[in-house]
Structures are given as C-alpha cells and as structure tokens.
C-alpha cells in the first residue's frame with residue numbers, strides 16, 4: 302500500500318522505515334531541512350538501535366522516500382499518518398498541538414481524492430473530533446476521514462515495538478474505512494495474533510494517555526516506597542521483587558531511582574491533567590499531580606544526597622556525572638533527570654563533568670555550561686563524588702578499580718540502583734543510593 306508519514310522525528314522516522322519493512326511504499330514529509338537531508342541520505346539524525354540499517358536499506362531500494370512537499374504528499378497516497386511532535390507548551394501543562402494542526406491545515410486543502418488521516422501522535426482526548434471538523438471545513442470536494450491509531454513504542458526498542466506491538470488500537474468514526482485500511486496495513490501483525498482493538502477516536506486517544514499515566518504512576522509508586530525505605534532503612538529493590546511476583550502487580554516498571562523523564566511520560570501526564578481540567582474532570586486526576594511531585598522530588602533528593610556526601614556544601618567540589626540521556630539506549634535528553642541533577646549541582650557551586658555514551662551532542666546543546674568528558678575515567682578525574690544517573694551497560698559493568706587511581710574521594714552514588722554495591726565497597730568506596 303502507498304502511504305505518507307507526516308513528521309520524521311523519533312516516532313515518524315521509525316514508523317516510516319517500519320512501514321517500508323512491512324512492504325509498503327512510503328513517502329516521509331519532514332520540514333526541517335537538516336533532518337530531511339540526513340534522512341534522504343539514509344542517515345538517522347538520532348540514536349535508535351536497529352533503525353539506521355532499516356532506514357538505509359529502504360531508502361536505497363526507493364521503498365521509502367523523503368520530501369518536504371505537501372503537494373507531493375497529497376499526490377502520492379490516500380493514507381496519511383500524523384507523527385509530528387506534541388510537546389508541552391512553554392510555562393503551561395497542556396500540549397502544544399500547533400504541529401498537528403498545521404499538518405492538517407497544509408495537507409487537507411491539497412487533497413484531490415478521498416483520504417484517510419491516521420493520527421499516531423499522542424494528543425489530548427477530543428483532538429480527533431476537532432480535527433475532523435477542521436478537515437471538513439478545509440477539504441475541497443473530497444471526503445477526508447480522521448482516525449486515531451496511537452503508537453506505544455519505547456525509545457531504544459522503537460523498531461521492535463513498531464514491528465511487533467503488544468496491540469494495535471484504531472479509534473475510528475462509524476462508517477469509515479479506517480478499520481479495514483489498518484487491517485491491511487498491519488496484516489503481518491494480525492497474522493502474529495496481535496490484539497486488534499477498534500474503538501471510537503476519543504477512546505483510542507485515551508488508551509495512549511492512560512497507558513502512559515499508568516506507567517508513570519507505577520514508577521512514582523515505587524519511588525514513594527523508596528522514600529519510606531530510606532527513612533526506615535529498608536530495601537526497595539527487595540520490595541519490588543517481592544511484590545512483583547504477584548501477577549496482578551508485575552515486576553516491570555518498578556525500578557526505583559531517579560525517576561522518569563524523556564519526551565513522553567512527564568509531558569503526557571501534565572497534558573492529561575490539563576485536559577481533564579478543561580473537561581471539568583480535574584479531580585479525577587489529582588493523583589497525577591502527586592505522581593509528578595514524587596518524580597521531581599527524586600531529582601532534588603539526589604542533589605541533597607550529593608551535597609551530604611560532600612560534607613554539606615557543593616561549593617568548589619568536583620562531581621562526575623555518568624549518564625545524561627533520560628534512559629539507556631537513547632540519546633534523548635528531553636526532560637532528562639540526569640541532566641537536571643547535573644545542572645542543579647553546578648548551580649550550587651560544584652564543577653560538574655558529564656559523560657554519556659550517546660547523548661553528548663544533545664546534552665551540549667541543552668546544557669552548554671556543563672563540562673563534558675571523553676569517557677567515564679575522564680569525567681571522574683579528581684572527583685569528590687561520582688554519580689551514576691543513567692544505567693548504561695558500560696556504567697553497570699564499570700570496575701571500581703578503573704576509577705580508583707583518578708578520583709579524589711571514593712564516593713559513588715547509584716542513582717538507578719544498578720551497581721553491584723559489594724564490588725564497590727570491596728574497593729574501599731562509600732556507596733550511596
């Protein structure tokens with residue numbers, strides 16, 4: 302089938318390459334010139350395991366093409382995916398839908414044939430209803446159907462999650478073609494017996510928002526328990542293991558530590574609260590305020606622990622920060638807990654040296670005043686304390702012996718509960734978490 306993907310960021314580039322992998326002919330539309338040129342040359346402008354090979358292969362065969370022309374898009378296909386960003390508005394909780402709106406505004410007036418527009422971006426409930434009205438107003442003499450087909454991919458596993466999702470959800474208006482078209486697009490997944498759920502558009506929008514809100518709640522739940530464990534001298538990992546054996550609870554997403562960040566969970570729970578407020582249902586989601594509070598408290602607590610380890614003041618201290626990405630296997634630093642902590646520590650007068658295996662360029666752009674090191678050893682040179690804030694494998698397996706000769710003080714803070722405490726203590730390190 303022929304299809305267009307509007308917006309080639311983390312979501313759109315992955316979706317476009319994966320649709321080509323499923324045998325479709327895909328045109329990707331990207332308006333940022335640098336990104337577009339890289340993608341057209343078969344290069345992925347961000348780190349995502351497995352995606353560069355896939356993208357390059359399909360660019361080379363011509364199954365996937367990249368353009369900036371909406372006119373070309375309107376000509377190319379009758380099925381369009383919206384994969385543009387929906388970031389948090391500056392200084393507000395709600396989502397900025399300007400990219401979604403402008404995709405509709407630019408595309409729909411150009412359509413010469415009936416078309417199906419499938420939204421993949423995470424949007425506040427009610428967006429598809431609003432866009433359907435807008436599309437009706439903008440469409441010439443053609444029928445433009447809007448439906449929502451949310452994406453549940455995780456960065457770092459984006460290709461796997463897109464090709465083998467846990468479920469496909471299609472939120473369609475009655476009487477349209479969305480269900481049938483999605484069954485065709487995703488036929489290989491249906492052959493694998495992937496659950497295929499058809500709902501109305503508002504429900505589909507809420508499926509995505511609810512899933513992310515639940516995941517965020519699970520993380521903040523275990524982090525709240527971690528606060529109690531700190532006060533009581535108990536072991537939060539043992540608790541997560543023990544409660545996780547209950548199949549109703551499950552062990553996944555119960556890793557206590559520095560909490561969640563990234564381009565999705567933090568902004569999605571805030572946008573969800575804002576939308577509930579608009580709908581007059583704010584009270585239903587007041588618990589998400591606390592989920593956010595617990596999460597943000599992890600960052601301040603990490604700064605406090607670092608200051609305590611440094612003897613009560615960070616002034617003039619050297620702090621090594623290992624990890625900057627919001628999670629391993631990603632170069633994404635949007636709302637990164639690690640960089641937030643590094644920035645706060647610097648503000649309190651320490652000199653902070655950061656190293657991350659993949660996120661150095663993005664970190665430099667976001668926090669240009671921090672020092673950036675060539676590797677973990679370089680970052681730890683003369684350090685009074687070393688912080689592990691993203692659980693990259695190379696930090697999890699880092700031998701204390703490697704850092705022994707370079708640090709000033711053998712203090713390690715494990716921000717992700719990912720280190721082997723005994724092996725650090727055996728080398729004379731003071732271990733904190």
Ligand code: UDX
Nearest residue numbers: 452453454455456554555556560561562563565627628
């Ligand atoms: C998330 C959802 O998982 C995905 O389904 C949705 O489509 C987009 O948002 P992503 O942001 O890529 O995906 O990352 P995820 O793996 O969910 O991790 C989010 C954050 O939670 C990371 O900062 C991670 O470090 C943190 N986390 C995760 C924890 O602190 N503890 C855990 O147990 C799990």
